Amino acid sequence: MPTTPGKTDRPDRIELTEDELREITGYAADCASRALPLFEQSVAADARPREAVDAARAFADGGRRTQALRRCGFAAFRAAREAGSPVAADAARAASHAAGAAFLHPLADAHQVKHILGAAAHAARAAELAAAEDPAVAAAALAWARGRAPAAVTVVLGRLPVAPPGGGRVGGFIRELDSALRA
Template sequence: MTGESDRIELSEHELREIAGYAADGARRALSIFERTLPADTRPRDAIDAAYAFAGGGRRTGALREAAWAAYRAAQEAASPAAADAARAASHAAGAAYLHPKASAHQVKHILGAAAHAARAEELASEEDPSVVGGTLEWARHHAPPAVTAVLGRLPAAPPGGGRVGAFIRELDVVLRS
């Protein structure tokens, strides 16, 4: 069993695949945010920054700032669904900063964008379970090899986190099987 202080192997190629996957997941919910705040580009900018990194760009301070800006957009969002959509974008840009340590917290960095996108879609659909099922199924089928490989080196997703935490744990279990 791995301890919290153990390091894992984590290549730049894996980081790029994970960031691209997170950006794809966040993009699914972006329109939810943009419908309520069309002039606020912070979540879109964060997703674009994640795609730029995934496509070979550098991991810079601007990428980290885009993640924080999307996080701030979530705090200012007009609705809970829009807030989760912005959090998905923040997680997408933040995925580039996954740490090479065997910590259950790192699972959130890999699956957080998809989980927040699922929650945004669930809230926007007035809690329609078929919407969440479709989003989580998409996340399962579109996970690149790096996602499952890196999850296999980490402890299981941690408890807590409310509905988003439950989505993270659900995805974690399915992607490891």
């Protein structure tokens, strides 16, 4: 029987099972992995984003949710801040979000939507930037992410308020995905 890290009757919290966390994290890792080559083309010697995606996959495949996983997510975030290009930065942010998805909180808070869809949105932005800001490239990446979203993504999104405003282009991608996956 799956554990329930977030099962509750409180109105400010949602039910969230470990199986759902694993499925969401696997989805985030799949989305982020599509952007890894964009980071590695720019910063080949920096393994932090790949390590974050690998750690997310390990959790999704049944591994433990550990401090090492959390550290990998933070390391990928630091790689994004240190990246020499916006493309590499968004690719590393996608990896950071993949590792962070394992730590989704069972809060009925719109900001939790970012934890579910952030990897997909940053991967789409990295692809768009790499293609000289071609919106068709971002649209294709978002369509891929919509088509690959497992049931847990749509089920858990349905327990949360809609994605919040703001966040620039990536925030727009999150809201677009959120809306499409709830439809």
